[in-house]
Amino acid sequence: MKTEVEKIVWSADISGNLTYVSPSVKGLLGYTVNEILQMKIEDFIAPDSVHLLKILLTRFPTLPAEKKTKPYVLETKQIHKDGSLVRLKDEISAVHNEFGEFTNFKGVSRCIERLPLMKKKANKEKTRFISLIAHDLKDPICANTKMLELLEEEYNSFSRSELFEIIREIHKNSKGVQKLLSNLLDWSTTQFNGFHPCPKLFKLHDLLENEFAMQKVFAGNKNISLKLEVDPHVHVFADSNMVGTIVRNLLNNAIKFTLKKGNIVLAAKTKGVQTFISIKDDGIGIKKELLKNLFILNKKKCREGTDQEKGTGLGLILCKELVELNYGSISIQSKHSCGSTFTIALPATKFANFQSAV
Numbered sequence: 001m002k003t004e005v006e007k008i009v010w011s012a013d014i015s016g017n018l019t020y021v022s023p024s025v026k027g028l029l030g031y032t033v034n035e036i037l038q039m040k041i042e043d044f045i046a047p048d049s050v051h052l053l054k055i056l057l058t059r060f061p062t063l064p065a066e067k068k069t070k071p072y073v074l075e076t077k078q079i080h081k082d083g084s085l086v087r088l089k090d091e092i093s094a095v096h097n098e099f100g101e102f103t104n105f106k107g108v109s110r111c112i113e114r115l116p117l118m119k120k121k122a123n124k125e126k127t128r129f130i131s132l133i134a135h136d137l138k139d140p141i142c143a144n145t146k147m148l149e150l151l152e153e154e155y156n157s158f159s160r161s162e163l164f165e166i167i168r169e170i171h172k173n174s175k176g177v178q179k180l181l182s183n184l185l186d187w188s189t190t191q192f193n194g195f196h197p198c199p200k201l202f203k204l205h206d207l208l209e210n211e212f213a214m215q216k217v218f219a220g221n222k223n224i225s226l227k228l229e230v231d232p233h234v235h236v237f238a239d240s241n242m243v244g245t246i247v248r249n250l251l252n253n254a255i256k257f258t259l260k261k262g263n264i265v266l267a268a269k270t271k272g273v274q275t276f277i278s279i280k281d282d283g284i285g286i287k288k289e290l291l292k293n294l295f296i297l298n299k300k301k302c303r304e305g306t307d308q309e310k311g312t313g314l315g316l317i318l319c320k321e322l323v324e325l326n327y328g329s330i331s332i333q334s335k336h337s338c339g340s341t342f343t344i345a346l347p348a349t350k351f352a353n354f355q356s357a358v
């Protein structure tokens with residue numbers, strides 16, 4: 001039987017700021033009433049739940065009058081003061097004044113499950129992952145240092161073609177380090193809740209065409225054919241900068257593991273309430289044992305591309321986290337030596353991500 005300690009009664013203003021919380025919050029989330037009233041919802045609600053909750057709070061004023069009093073029911077993950085997670089079932093209603101004007105929200109949140117504290121394990125995995133990345137950064141930097149020392153000491157002994165090869169190798173290493181650092185910075189920002197999506201409804205065609213054009217240069221170096229199959233009217237409701245980062249990483253990944261004179265197709269289509277973006281290649285594919293660990297943080301997935309390009313797997317981990325921040329999902333179909341298809345599913349309209357929660 002549930003006790004009152006496992007239920008929180010609360011109210012919030014039209015912006016979603018808490019104005020009242022019952023004392024039972026102390027037993028359920030570990031915070032006193034005064035502590036939680038001074039916090040932003042991002043401070044005690046998990047990022048994926050924050051995104052869903054914020055969209056829900058903005059939906060009430062747009063609803064027909066007869067539906068505004070009907071409670072919405074959804075599940076959220078909230079963060080206990082000790083760092084563990086608590087799954088709650090939230091019933092949220094709109095409150096109106098005597099003139100029928102929307103004034104505030106009220107809600108009841110009931111405990112479904114207290115999840116075990118995973119903070120130490122998570123931190124251990126992140127520490128191991130960062131140490132793996134450090135080695136991947138160290139190798140090309142050390143190689144560049146050695147080549148530059150060699151150039152400084154024996155520049156006149158090299159032929160023009162030898163100098164060109166050394167410069168090209170330094171350039172390739174530097175580009176790899178730059179991309180890895182960029183992804184590492186983005187990933188580390190997500191770990192400290194620094195990434196908050198700014199979703200909007202926009203047409204995908206221009207964004208995908210821009211990312212497509214940027215990658216054409218790299219594909220051209222391997223004589224890879226790139227094909228864009230996107231209807232100009234396909235929409236998505238997501239953070240456009242994050243979608244750009246996701247597509248850029250997946251296209252780069254496809255180019256890396258596609259053989260010379262291979263083919264890559266970037267496509268997008270809407271089906272129901274979701275828009276699907278797919279990147280399909282006829283490259284070397286992924287072995288079964290590697291496939292199952294593709295998005296696991298502490299599993300080292302370093303392998304060379306078809307032109308000896310280096311890879312760490314960080315870009316795919318970043319993609320998964322950015323997709324989930326936008327209330328979407330990512331999947332992959334791949335067979336060794338037969339190519340891969342990465343598919344991203346994102347909301348096609350502003351309220352598509354309520355279909356399973358409301």
